[in-house]
Amino acid sequence: MDLIVCVKQVPGTTNVEVDPVTGVLKRDGVAGKLNPYDLFALEAAFRIREKTGGTVRTLSMGPNQAVQSLRETLAMGADSAVLLSDRKFAGADVQATSYAIQSGIRAMGGFDLILCGKQTTDGDTAQVGAEVAEMLGIEHATNVSEISEITKDSITVTFSLDDVLQMQKMSLPCLITLEKDAFTPRLPSFRRMKAIKEEQITVLTAADLPGLEEKRCGLKGSPTQVEKIFPPEKNSDKETFRGTSDELSETLYGLLKAKKFI
Amino acid sequence: MYHQITEEDQKFLMTVFPAERLFFGEEIREDYSHDELGGISHFPEALVKAHSTEEIAAVMKYANEHLIPVVVRGSGTGLVGASVALFGGIMIDTTEMNHVLELDEENLTVTVEPGVLLMDLAAYVEERGFFYPPDPGEKSATIGGNISTNAGGMRAVKYGVTRDFVRGLTVVLPSGEVIELGGKIVKNSTGYSLLQLMIGSEGTLGVITKAVLKLLPLPAVSVSLLVPFETAKQAIETVPEIVKSKASLTAIEFFERRTILFAEEYLGKKFPDTSADSYLLLTVDGSDRESVDRELDRVADLCLAAGAKDVFLVDTDERKESVWKARGAFLEAIKASTTEMDECDVVVPRNRVADFILYTHEVAKELDLRIPSFGHAGDGNLHVYICRDELDDNEWKTRLAAAFDRMYGRAEEIGGLVSGEHGIGFAKKEYMKEALGEETVALMRGIKKTFDPNGILNPGKLF
Numbered sequence: 198m199d200l201i202v203c204v205k206q207v208p209g210t211t212n213v214e215v216d217p218v219t220g221v222l223k224r225d226g227v228a229g230k231l232n233p234y235d236l237f238a239l240e241a242a243f244r245i246r247e248k249t250g251g252t253v254r255t256l257s258m259g260p261n262q263a264v265q266s267l268r269e270t271l272a273m274g275a276d277s278a279v280l281l282s283d284r285k286f287a288g289a290d291v292q293a294t295s296y297a298i299q300s301g302i303r304a305m306g307g308f309d310l311i312l313c314g315k316q317t318t319d320g321d322t323a324q325v326g327a328e329v330a331e332m333l334g335i336e337h338a339t340n341v342s343e344i345s346e347i348t349k350d351s352i353t354v355t356f357s358l359d360d361v362l363q364m365q366k367m368s369l370p371c372l373i374t375l376e377k378d379a380f381t382p383r384l385p386s387f388r389r390m391k392a393i394k395e396e397q398i399t400v401l402t403a404a405d406l407p408g409l410e411e412k413r414c415g416l417k418g419s420p421t422q423v424e425k426i427f428p429p430e431k432n433s434d435k436e437t438f439r440g441t442s443d444e445l446s447e448t449l450y451g452l453l454k455a456k457k458f459i
Numbered sequence: 460m461y462h463q464i465t466e467e468d469q470k471f472l473m474t475v476f477p478a479e480r481l482f483f484g485e486e487i488r489e490d491y492s493h494d495e496l497g498g499i500s501h502f503p504e505a506l507v508k509a510h511s512t513e514e515i516a517a518v519m520k521y522a523n524e525h526l527i528p529v530v531v532r533g534s535g536t537g538l539v540g541a542s543v544a545l546f547g548g549i550m551i552d553t554t555e556m557n558h559v560l561e562l563d564e565e566n567l568t569v570t571v572e573p574g575v576l577l578m579d580l581a582a583y584v585e586e587r588g589f590f591y592p593p594d595p596g597e598k599s600a601t602i603g604g605n606i607s608t609n610a611g612g613m614r615a616v617k618y619g620v621t622r623d624f625v626r627g628l629t630v631v632l633p634s635g636e637v638i639e640l641g642g643k644i645v646k647n648s649t650g651y652s653l654l655q656l657m658i659g660s661e662g663t664l665g666v667i668t669k670a671v672l673k674l675l676p677l678p679a680v681s682v683s684l685l686v687p688f689e690t691a692k693q694a695i696e697t698v699p700e701i702v703k704s705k706a707s708l709t710a711i712e713f714f715e716r717r718t719i720l721f722a723e724e725y726l727g728k729k730f731p732d733t734s735a736d737s738y739l740l741l742t743v744d745g746s747d748r749e750s751v752d753r754e755l756d757r758v759a760d761l762c763l764a765a766g767a768k769d770v771f772l773v774d775t776d777e778r779k780e781s782v783w784k785a786r787g788a789f790l791e792a793i794k795a796s797t798t799e800m801d802e803c804d805v806v807v808p809r810n811r812v813a814d815f816i817l818y819t820h821e822v823a824k825e826l827d828l829r830i831p832s833f834g835h836a837g838d839g840n841l842h843v844y845i846c847r848d849e850l851d852d853n854e855w856k857t858r859l860a861a862a863f864d865r866m867y868g869r870a871e872e873i874g875g876l877v878s879g880e881h882g883i884g885f886a887k888k889e890y891m892k893e894a895l896g897e898e899t900v901a902l903m904r905g906i907k908k909t910f911d912p913n914g915i916l917n918p919g920k921l922f
Contacts, residue, residue: 384732
């Protein structure tokens with residue numbers, strides 16, 4: 198089975214600076230790491246490969262330093278990796294990102310299944326996986342927490358629709374995005390890291406992608422513009438109530454009522 | 460013999476403590492009758508939740524005059540029964556004295572009350588860019604308890620143990636007098652170090668009511684390696700090689716697959732790798748990624764040359780959590796896997812760790828007992844657990860005693876000692892006596908008598 202896992206390098210810390218002019222995350226000079234959600238997609242792919250045989254290829258879009266993250270996917274067990282890197286891709290919103298990635302996937306040739314993390318820890322939009330599938334014209338399921346069966350032409354997955362879990366059999370080829378904690382991802386292997394050969398990583402620019410419409414790429418190709426990015430407010434206030442369960446429920450009821458939640 | 464608490468004594472305690480911090484007889488929760496693993500339990504007659512040095516001084520003075528035994532207790536996470544009120548009397552619970560009093564950035568110290576939890580202290584200083592290196596597995600222990608047992612933990616290889624990070628203590632003596640030992644000073648050659656004597660004294664010499672702890676700048680980078688081996692022997696025999704290579708490691712931990720499986724079961728979370736029989740977990744920290752990476756590469760190559768199956772990188776917060784959380788839960792996980800257990804916290808010269816671990820396997824086979832172990836291989840401190848499983852009471856006691864005799868015997872032969880970090884308390888008294896000899900123990904008794912002539916503070920412990 199031919200598996201493609203889409204990954205992204207995200208800042209290694211939670212303290213990310215935002216460019217005040219463009220509203221774009223400052224990535225230069227910040228140590229990167231693989232998006233933690235993507236590790237679950239990678240692990241799922243490795244487990245499928247263990248059952249069905251085949252290859253796991255990884256794909257990322259980003260500046261040159263994103264090669265580090267692709268090397269990490271190889272050290273975890275991927276067979277080869279592709280980086281889409283071009284200034285023309287820079288500053289892309291979810292739609293322009295999805296467009297570039299689907300162009301990259303088309304350039305990589307055939308596949309049976311694409312796996313993505315459910316979202317990234319920097320952008321947090323959780324939209325790119327689904328948009329890539331739409332652009333490729335294939336079915337997709339998001340927030341997948343379990344893969345119960347995989348055959349040569351179908352996959353059965355369980356995914357969350359917030360208040361219900363749905364189990365669905367889908368035809369291949371298709372795309373799934375993986376929920377966190379679906380598995381415990383394996384660790385990068387030092388042995389594999391040392392054995393990486395340069396030819397396992399291909400870097401593609403805009404010019405290498407056949408039929409790519411440049412006007413749909415990067416900041417210029419983005420219909421949405423980021424006005425402002427700010428970290429969510431941290432609220433660490435806490436109040437402790439003590440008492441019997443009757444007293445506590447009375448207190449809680451009073452509080453919720455006073456705040457007009459009920 | 461000791462005086463039992465009367466109505467009059469209760470009245471006195473009521474003058475010092477408000478009703479919500481004072482408990483008598485049946486009002487005292489069962490938890491206060493034991494620790495985590497002493498194999499012994501006894502209730503105090505009165506329990507007070509102290510809030511200040513003055514309150515503790517008042518209790519000690521009264522107890523000393525009336526010959527009432529006093530035991531101090533933190534979170535009760537001890538493993539040798541040191542905080543059990545063997546003779547009843549008054550128990551002082553310090554967990555509500557849990558304030559960080561001062562962070563002194565000019566002297567690199569933090570001043571805390573004894574009931575501050577280790578995990579809260581670590582979070583407090585790390586948020587501010589500082590580092591308190593002692594890192595015992597039990598993060599819900601109090602600092603007072605850590606100081607009382609001279610707790611060690613997982614970073615001892617590079618940074619040392621609790622003793623190395625205590626600069627000053629405020630101590631209430633059994634007489635009720637309050638003394639200050641050490642302070643915010645780096646050097647001190649002013650007479651006998653009573654400060655060092657207090658550290659590790661297991662609540663028998665005085666009551667710690669304030670501690671000044673030494674801090675370091677927080678290392679910017681910390682990366683671990685999980686190294687799988689085919690056999691326990693291969694894994695542990697690699698440790699002296701690593702030490703000899705002059706690698707600057709923060710932690711060198713050893714554990715076996717079966718212990719990981721208990722932790723998976725206990726936490727309900729899978730470990731990233733369970734394909735090998737035994738593992739070493741190594742940590743390198745430093746100020747920049749490049750120098751840390753250089754050291755990691757060197758150690759990884761050395762491990763592979765020593766026969767490791769592979770070397771896995773544990774570099775991000777998520778990966779560290781998936782590995783170290785399991786490591787931190789080993790004790791509880793083994794405990795949950797059996798009906799009852801007792802532990803052996805021996806420390807041996809670092810180049811004899813393999814010898815000792817392999818000997819525990821022999822003992823397990825010989826006595827038909829399950830004896831899982833893990834340990835701080837880098838500092839020679841091992842945690843060996845003897846599990847009761849389905850044995851009946853008699854058989855359990857007989858085999859347990861036989862296992863302890865053999866293991867402490869072997870530890871002594873190879874230059875080790877009874878306890879690396881959990882202390883002696885009640886449970887290991889006999890083994891300490893045997894290991895240290897009458898003369899040394901007599902000196903210790905003399906010290907105890909000087910501090911506590913009436914023997915009211917934590918009686919029945921250590922000797």
